[in-house]
């Protein structure tokens with residue numbers, strides 16, 4: 656592979672397999688996540704989407720294959736992940752967001768300044784002093800998004816970030832994600848909301864039974880999926 660090619664991706668998976676205690680969960684996953692892209696992973700329940708996200712993020716070691724990060728620019732590679740249910744520390748909203756920055760060695764006043772700016776970007780600055788755990792689920796997820804944004808990651812992984820939210824809260828998260836993508840952060844997301852996938856995705860990865868069935872530009876996928884499995888999936892899912 657040429658140096659030029661290496662500089663074109665932040666993340667490449669080759670031949671990834673995951674089969675703990677003999678049960679195949681993922682097999683032969685080959686995927687390149689391009690710098691600045693927004694990739695949405697779709698697929699039925701149990702397809703292996705969360706396992707794949709965890710392997711990409713480094714929370715889970717694959718049984719076989721390679722996860723490679725391309726390094727470009729001087730900026731260190733950084734990543735963050737959002738889960739279906741946000742995990743809030745027993746602290747104020749502001750310190751939930753500032754904590755991760757402080758842990759990275761950023762002095763407290765600077766961490767707080769950046770945390771407040773991140774909260775502003777999701778419209779939650781007015782809740783900065785509230786204990787995070789008293790917020791609604793939607794507000795907590797927005798805090799989690801602000802916490803991820805404050806770290807200024809190169810790539811953000813989101814695993815069904817709006818699954819437990821009402822439509823209004825889901826929209827607020829969605830526009831936050833769109834804003835982060837517009838700011839240059841590479842996005843990899845799992846969602847069950849096809850509308851959300853249509854609005855956000857540049858590329859769709861369709862996963863079923865632990866295999867990538869399709870990896871297509873979003874426009875093509877929604878117009879005419881290549882596999883029968885994806886066509887069936889699109890028919891069955893709510894819009």
Ligand SMILES: Nc1ncnc2c1ncn2[C@@H]1O[C@H](COP(=O)(O)OP(=O)(O)O)[C@@H](O)[C@H]1O
Pocket residue numbers: 675680698699700701702703704705706707715
């Ligand atoms: N850490 C793990 N070790 C072993 N098996 C797992 C692990 N996590 C999930 N699984 C199994 O892998 C399969 C796919 O799970 P998951 O990735 O959560 O599916 P989904 O596509 O719904 O996110 C499920 O059968 C699940 O029980």
Ligand SMILES: [Mg+2]
Pocket residue numbers: 704705706814
């Ligand atoms: Mg999942």
